[in-house]
Amino acid sequence: MPASPAFPDSQRIDLPGADLWFAPTWLARGEADALLSALLVDPGWEVHRIRMFGRTVDSPRLSRWIGDPGAVYTYSRTRFDPHPWPDALAGLRLRLREALGVDFNSVLANRYRDGRDRMGWHSDDEPELGPRPVIASISLGATRRFALKPRGEGRRVALDLPHGSLLVMAGATQSSYRHALPATARPVGERVNLTFRRILQVSASR
Ligand SMILES: O=C(O)CCC(=O)C(=O)O
Ligand SMILES: [Fe+2]
Numbered sequence: 001m002p003a004s005p006a007f008p009d010s011q012r013i014d015l016p017g018a019d020l021w022f023a024p025t026w027l028a029r030g031e032a033d034a035l036l037s038a039l040l041v042d043p044g045w046e047v048h049r050i051r052m053f054g055r056t057v058d059s060p061r062l063s064r065w066i067g068d069p070g071a072v073y074t075y076s077r078t079r080f081d082p083h084p085w086p087d088a089l090a091g092l093r094l095r096l097r098e099a100l101g102v103d104f105n106s107v108l109a110n111r112y113r114d115g116r117d118r119m120g121w122h123s124d125d126e127p128e129l130g131p132r133p134v135i136a137s138i139s140l141g142a143t144r145r146f147a148l149k150p151r152g153e154g155r156r157v158a159l160d161l162p163h164g165s166l167l168v169m170a171g172a173t174q175s176s177y178r179h180a181l182p183a184t185a186r187p188v189g190e191r192v193n194l195t196f197r198r199i200l201q202v203s204a205s206r
Contacts, residue, residue, distance in 0.1 A: 005134055005170045007099040015148065015157055019171030025164055027138070032164035036140040038088040039192050045111055050076035052120070060183075061117040067106030070202040075126055082106060089194070092138070096196055100168065102134045104196040110181075112144065112191040118183040121149070123174040130200045133174060137167045141191040148179045161193075 005021055006012075013020035027035070045062035065073055066089065067082030074080070085093070089107060097103055110119065124135055139161040146167070149156040161167060169179075181193070 005100045005102070005168050007166075007168070010166075010168070013157065013159065015177075016154060017150070017176040018148070018173040019169070020148075020173060021168040021170070022159065023166045024162055026166035027164035029164065032140055035088055035092070036163070036192060038086070039109065039111075039140070040190065042086060042088075044083060044086075045109075048076075048080075049078060061119065062111040062113065064109045065106070066109060067199065068202065070204060071106040071199040072203055073106065073108070073126065073128060073197075073199060092194075093196065096136050100134060100136060102136070102198060104136065104198050105202065106199050107194050107196045110193045110195075112142075112181065112193070114190070115184040115186055115188045119181040121178045121180045123151075123178050124169070124195070124197070125174045128199045128201055129174075129197060131175070132171055133197065134168065134170045135174075136196040137161075137169065138194040138196070139163065139165050139167070139191065140193070142189040144181055144184065144188065144191050146179065146181055148173075148177045150177055151175075 010021040010023045013022055044064050046064055048059045048063045049056050050059045065080035065082055066085055071082045072079060093104055124133060140163055143160050143162045145158050146161050147156060147158045
């Protein structure tokens with residue numbers, strides 16, 4: 001893995017202590033449209049149960065954990081066994097590997113049905129991702145605002161993530177920053193986000 005995940009047509013987001021790369025039109029329009037359509041008709045979306053303020057509640061979005069056999073992910077104190085790769089994502093995984101030099105073995109898909117669906121402040125810092133994970137985030141559908149804030153002092157940034165864009169978080173981004181996908185009162189359509197990840201400890205498949 002190169003020190004910086006520079007990839008074609010990407011621009012670096014200048015944020016101290018973070019390693020962030022952004023390509024607003026990484027997928028061609030037609031590819032992004034086809035991918036979104038395929039994912040929206042997929043019947044596999046689930047409501048994950050998450051811990052919030054000490055209680056277990058339904059997450060305010062739909063999700064699906066996808067990966068190679070044994071790529072188990074535990075977040076919000078819940079263990080997720082991977083669903084198999086849908087055809088629509090297998091090619092994308094290879095393309096990301098070529099562009100970034102990272103052999104992603106899993107993806108968390110999230111579906112924000114409207115502006116009320118959201119994701120609260122968090123870091124993707126689960127131990128199974130290792131200390132400096134590379135996370136490749138593809139956005140499809142409605143443009144939503146993605147926010148980052150430092151764990152200590154420093155400035156916040158917000159980035160609009162349009163249909164077909166790729167945002168890569170690498171280096172110390174997860175240990176130095178939290179991120180969120182806030183709700184919005186604006187009328188917005190559906191959005192699907194795919195965060196490709198690499199689980200380091202793949203358990204023996206059962
Ligand atoms: O929807 C997004 O852009 C963010 C998703 C995210 O932070 C995650 O899946 O961990
Ligand atoms: Fe995240």
